[in-house]
Amino acid sequence: xxxxxxxxxxxxxxxxxxxxxxxxxxxxxxxxxxxxxxxxxxxxxxxxxxxxxxxxxxxxxxxxxxxxxxxxxxxxxxxxxxxxxxxxxxxxxxxxxxxxxxxxxxxxxxxxxxxxxxxxxxxxxxxxxxxxxxxxxxxxxxxxxxxxxxxxxxxxxxxxxxxxxxxxxxxxxxxxxxxxxxxxxxxxxxxxxxxxxxxxxxxxxxxxxxxxxxxxxxxxxxxxxxxxxxxxxxxxxxxxxxxxxxxxxxxxxxxxxxxxxxxxxxxxxxxxxxxxxxxxxxxxxxxxxxxxxxxxxxxxxxxxxxxxxxxxxxxxxxxxxxxxxxxxxxxxxxxxxxxxxxxxxxxxxxxxxxxxxxxxxxxxxxxxxxxxxxxxxxxxxxxxxxxxxxxxxxxxxxxxxxxxxxxxxxxxxxxx
Amino acid sequence: xxxxxxxxxxxxxxxxxxxxxxxxxxxxxxxxxxxxxxxxxxxxxxxxxxxxxxxxxxxxxxxxxxxxxxxxxxxxxxxxxxxxxxxxxxxxxxxxxxxxxxxxxxxxxxxxxxxxxxxxxxxxxxxxxxxxxxxxxxxxxxxxxxxxxxxxxxxxxxxxxxxxxxxxxxxxxxxxxxxxxxxxxxxxxxxxxxxxxxxxxxxxxxxxxxxxxxxxxxxxxxxxxxxxxxxxxxxxxxxxxxxxxxxxxxxxxxxxxxxxxxxxxxxxxxxxxxxxxxxxxxxxxxxxxxxxxxxxxxxxxxxxxxxxxxxxxxxxxxxxxxxxxxxxxxxxxxxxxxxxxxxxxxxxxxxxxxxxxxxxxxxxxxxxxxxxxxxxxxxxxxxxxxxxxxxxxxxxxxxxxxxxxxxxxxxxxxxxxxxxxxxxxxxxxxxxxxxxxxxxxxxxxxxxxxxxxxxxxxxxxxxxxxxxxxxxxxxxxxxxxxxxxxxxxxxxxxxx
Numbered sequence: 001x002x003x004x005x006x007x008x009x010x011x012x013x014x015x016x017x018x019x020x021x022x023x024x025x026x027x028x029x030x031x032x033x034x035x036x037x038x039x040x041x042x043x044x045x046x047x048x049x050x051x052x053x054x055x056x057x058x059x060x061x062x063x064x065x066x067x068x069x070x071x072x073x074x075x076x077x078x079x080x081x082x083x084x085x086x087x088x089x090x091x092x093x094x095x096x097x098x099x100x101x102x103x104x105x106x107x108x109x110x111x112x113x114x115x116x117x118x119x120x121x122x123x124x125x126x127x128x129x130x131x132x133x134x135x136x137x138x139x140x141x142x143x144x145x146x147x148x149x150x151x152x153x154x155x156x157x158x159x160x161x162x163x164x165x166x167x168x169x170x171x172x173x174x175x176x177x178x179x180x181x182x183x184x185x186x187x188x189x190x191x192x193x194x195x196x197x198x199x200x201x202x203x204x205x206x207x208x209x210x211x212x213x214x215x216x217x218x219x220x221x222x223x224x225x226x227x228x229x230x231x232x233x234x235x236x237x238x239x240x241x242x243x244x245x246x247x248x249x250x251x252x253x254x255x256x257x258x259x260x261x262x263x264x265x266x267x268x269x270x271x272x273x274x275x276x277x278x279x280x281x282x283x284x285x286x287x288x289x290x291x292x293x294x295x296x297x298x299x300x301x302x303x304x305x306x307x308x309x310x311x312x313x314x315x316x317x318x319x320x321x322x323x324x325x326x327x328x329x330x331x332x333x334x335x336x337x338x339x340x341x342x343x344x345x346x347x348x349x350x351x352x353x354x355x356x357x358x359x360x361x362x363x364x365x366x367x368x369x370x371x372x373x374x375x376x377x378x379x380x381x382x383x384x385x386x387x388x389x390x391x392x393x394x395x396x397x398x399x400x401x402x403x404x405x406x407x408x409x410x411x412x413x414x415x416x
Numbered sequence: 417x418x419x420x421x422x423x424x425x426x427x428x429x430x431x432x433x434x435x436x437x438x439x440x441x442x443x444x445x446x447x448x449x450x451x452x453x454x455x456x457x458x459x460x461x462x463x464x465x466x467x468x469x470x471x472x473x474x475x476x477x478x479x480x481x482x483x484x485x486x487x488x489x490x491x492x493x494x495x496x497x498x499x500x501x502x503x504x505x506x507x508x509x510x511x512x513x514x515x516x517x518x519x520x521x522x523x524x525x526x527x528x529x530x531x532x533x534x535x536x537x538x539x540x541x542x543x544x545x546x547x548x549x550x551x552x553x554x555x556x557x558x559x560x561x562x563x564x565x566x567x568x569x570x571x572x573x574x575x576x577x578x579x580x581x582x583x584x585x586x587x588x589x590x591x592x593x594x595x596x597x598x599x600x601x602x603x604x605x606x607x608x609x610x611x612x613x614x615x616x617x618x619x620x621x622x623x624x625x626x627x628x629x630x631x632x633x634x635x636x637x638x639x640x641x642x643x644x645x646x647x648x649x650x651x652x653x654x655x656x657x658x659x660x661x662x663x664x665x666x667x668x669x670x671x672x673x674x675x676x677x678x679x680x681x682x683x684x685x686x687x688x689x690x691x692x693x694x695x696x697x698x699x700x701x702x703x704x705x706x707x708x709x710x711x712x713x714x715x716x717x718x719x720x721x722x723x724x725x726x727x728x729x730x731x732x733x734x735x736x737x738x739x740x741x742x743x744x745x746x747x748x749x750x751x752x753x754x755x756x757x758x759x760x761x762x763x764x765x766x767x768x769x770x771x772x773x774x775x776x777x778x779x780x781x782x783x784x785x786x787x788x789x790x791x792x793x794x795x796x797x798x799x800x801x802x803x804x805x806x807x808x809x810x811x812x813x814x815x816x817x818x819x820x821x822x823x824x825x826x827x828x829x830x831x832x833x834x835x836x837x838x839x840x841x842x843x844x845x846x847x848x849x850x851x852x853x854x855x856x857x858x859x860x861x862x863x864x865x866x867x868x869x870x871x872x873x874x875x876x877x878x879x880x881x882x883x884x885x886x887x888x889x890x891x892x893x894x895x896x897x898x899x900x901x902x903x904x905x906x907x908x909x910x911x912x
Contacts, residue, residue, distance in 0.1 A: 242699075244699050244700075247701070250671075275663070275665055275668035276700075278664075279672075
């Protein structure tokens, strides 16, 4: 079966969580014998060179579709651009003809306008469409845009809500990251919903890299915090650790990996006691997957101070799989509620308790995982979290275009 | 239980001792005099990144204990400013020098002696310049110093980096028979070995000479107990009273202390409250904090008590013992003396200020120097021996201490302990130190200072009554008691 994934970022070199998810869905489907292609409408200021694949389409910086009064809406504009810009549309149509997909898998709702236009213009083609959601997007956008003029934000959020609802309603299959998201998709009118949580790949640890990092950090024990440059990540960090990192001993550190480390150090809470925080926070910035593997292996614990956002956090799976003590909030375990039963996983929503647990982990006072839990820890691997998808996609091919006939919910319990 | 005292500050200190250095040395002296208390000395060595042993014989030399008792550890020199140090002065036939000469058997490293010589030469050159050029020349000197320091820091950093690179390369080579190099003490320097039943004391300028993180790691590794000090939190709580913004540096230092110490010693209830308040504000742990007041006894033999200036013989004067810097608020004294000189002319006794010239007072010194009404009415002395300071306390009419904020008020305590009335500020620690026996005034209320000084100067009976009351009722802390309290803190830390 031929499948075309549509996303707003290329996935050849996955760096952030969304890319990793799409790339792993592709890998799982391909491993099951499907022919999977990907097409990304990408921002040239963020991606280029080796990261791109043949079908990827550039969303130019100077495109009139990007002239929004609000920031953080490029993803939404991507769909308008793909469906509305005639030259780009022709490029997209050529790709559709070349691939001739039986199933289009829409990663997030953004590119739905293009799919809908294709369906309108090609009513003869029997095309199944999958809505692969990663989050419930509208509330997230509302959070991100909280500091911007209310009326404009509200209008943008309503448009996104409408887009998500439309995606849920018109697609033959919806994929949710968490049970919670699945329930919301059902409430939006999704016909069939399957939950496929985020996961991780098993890492190969390079002992030399581990030794190098240990030397670089002077043998100090550290808690690892991994996150993208998504402002709520830094907000969550400081919500849990304010007023400062003074609760850490002088020889303990929190090491930030990813775009979030820059946001943490630019935050007003960091600046207020900069001397203390700079002595205890190591902003490691972007690191290769190999380096991240070494750091996960070397860390005394992993912290997940996630206080905003939906979906599930891929870093949660990484953290749990290490077997090191993991300290997270309830939100950080969304989609992985089952791992809360593991003895090395700690949940705290109160800052004092969060700090106490982090400190205890750094003091080596919290137990790590034991071998008996291996199966449960392995349940966070992509191969486990996505294992239902190949069959679901195959079922679509068996009844192409039959979405309307399958107005039933596999997750019947969620529909009530 | 063994007491381990870190003497890094005394080891590197190359000037007459200030309060913190004096405290460290007094406790060392106390420990040496108690043979029943097992004791060891160490110092943190930045180059080696670890603590190294300091032999008792070296400690005795450092403390000047092997010299004659009436001979100070460093030869005292007096200067009379605002006149330039090299200008002719009315000192008793002594050549005025800015810094004391190096003792013949100085334990100081050569690098410190070289630095001191460069600094002294630089200052001498500046004071040879015409007066209007001096401020700029001093600025140039400071810039040169900053440049030299910066260059040295970068060079040291580069050399350390290269050394680490080499060590790392060596580590990565498969050569297991190579001896370990990193952290190994060079020949002649013995690495200090902590024992689990030690109680480690550090009471010096730890933010400069110690490494609290290293103390923390060693403590965790070995399991000994630690007692660290908080003199005051002024750099964090009152950064505007400092010469530069050191808030962040000191906030980190105090937080590190809170983690590394089993007990913290504060020199006043005010410092204790300030320290714990800062810990609460930053979210740091709050270790037990003991208040141990500093000793006061100058312990100067009668033979060593001598007049620092011939011109003060048979002359009434008022004494102010305090570094001259913005926080000490000498402005109020200048304004008061200006007003009193206007009222009383030559009858007004001079104000003798004993203290090093610090930051933020250039304008004030200029005004003191050129104000014709105050000619010979304000004298500034620096680098006095204890015997000279004792002479000044003994012969002054009374003392004044208008500081805006303090961790303690040692000059107030010294004055009251020696039976001299004192007019002090209402800064909380100063009031605490005075135990209600000094007249406390709002440090910014100049008219109140004028009135109080005028009254105490003109009312002999009031001064005598106050002196009598002080001798009868004032109970200052002695260094002996201070040492005993510190031992009690050590026992408490051991039990923790």
